[in-house]
Amino acid sequence: MKKFLMIPALLLASSAYAAPKISAQSIIVNPTQPDLSVQVRVNKDSTGNAAPNYAVGENITISTSVNRDAYVYLFNVDSTGEVTQILPNRLQGGGNFVKANTTAVFPAAGSGFTFTVDGQSGLNKVLALASLTQLNLDQISSFKNAQDQFATVKAKGQDGLAQALSIVVSPVQQNSWVSDTAFFNVVAAAPVRTGNLFVGTNVTGSTVILNGRTLGVANTTYTGIAPGSYPVRVKAPGFADYTTTVRILENGTTNLNVDFAVRATAPAPVRPAPVTNANNYSVVIRSSVAGARVFVDGVEAGAVQNGGITLNVGRGSHEIVMIAPGYRTFLNTYNITQNGQITINPTR
Incomplete structure (x- = not known):
């Protein structure tokens, strides 16, 4: 229901003056038909007929245009009745004089700040x-100090703003002011839905690359990843890259464990063990995993057959690795000083 402002008797005595209308929909309206017009729009609605949604924290821009050179004053009234003066302000581009048939945007492009x-x-x-003409807003708002960028509005609520503005425009000619109103809804921001990824490796200094972007070192949990499937590459110094695809689940942690066993150098072809000399020893690798591949110092030595494989290795320390489908990679270092036997049974 529309309400009308009570005007002092002295003003009512003038037949040329019509009281501004205080409207629940448009806040304040000039009851005459001035040849001055103004439009105000939010960036999600170019028609001025809708009330688009903006999430809390989202940026908004407000534009206004006039058909004649004019001073434009912008105010926002939120759902609780709190009033904010948008223009004029003391920010860059915060002046409120708008040239005829041009559009002023707040915040202006390149102004270096956003309206959230x-x-x-x-x-x-x-x-x-x-x-x-310029209006005197002293009854409505004021800058409290030289550092304030926005004026503090004294008027409380939509009705308070409308009544204060009706007093502000009363001294000016009836056909020299006009108003327009745009609408938008504030909605709660959608919750951020993410998951986590942990990549563990047995090689210090390994690097994790997710969907082409380097996350950092392995043995770390990475958070804030949008749910979905992603390609993963794990790089370790001296080893061939490991690649796979992982699925990140909302509010969960995906674990990826990578056991590097095969060095990046191409494995040497399987060949008969070299002839034993005074510095070589015969070492039998016993294992219950038939077909398991055995590597000595990064070079493939053969596969377990009939419960074992015989190696000829020189005196000293040697890295022995055994890999087999369905089993965890076995890696250990042995100091060989004599002929002997080593039993290796990888775990699943």
Whole structure:
């Protein structure tokens, strides 16, 4: 229901003056039909007829245009009735004089700041009031100190703003001001849904690359990853890259464990063990895993057959690795000083 402002008797005595209308929908309206016009829009609605949704924390831009050179005053009234003066302000591009048939945007492109939606959920109203002459807003707002970038609004609520503005425009000619209103809804920000990824390796200095982007070192849990399937590459110094695909689950941690066993150098072809000399020893590798591949110092020596494989190795320390499908990679270092036997049974 529309309400009308009570005007002092002295003003009512003038037949040329019509009281501004205080409207629940448009806040304040000039009851005459001035040849001055103003439009105000939010960036999600170019028509001015909708009330688009903006999530808390989302950026918004507000534009206004006039058909004649005019001073444009912008106010926002949120769902709780709190009033914010948008223009004029003391930020770069915060002046409120707008040339005829041009569009002023707040914040202006390249201004170096953003206007972010906050406050309670609900309908917001952006009021643009254009005047051919500058208006005195002392009754409505003021800058408290030299550092303030935005003026503090004294008027409380939509009705308070409308009544204060009706007093502000009363001294100016009736056909020299006009208003327009745009609307937008503030909605709660959607919760961020992410998952985590842990990549463990047996090689210090391994690097994790997810979907082409380097996350960092392995043996670390990486958080804030959007749910979905991603290619993963794990790089370890001296070893061939390990690649696979992982699925990140919402509010969960995906574990990927990589046991590097095969060095990046191409394995030598299987060949008969060299002839034993005074510095070589015969070492029998016993294992219950038939077909398991055995590597000595990064070179493939053969596979377990009939419960074992015989190696001829020189005196000293040697790295022995055994890998088999379905079993965890076995890796250990042995100091060989005589002929002997080593039993290796990888675990699943």
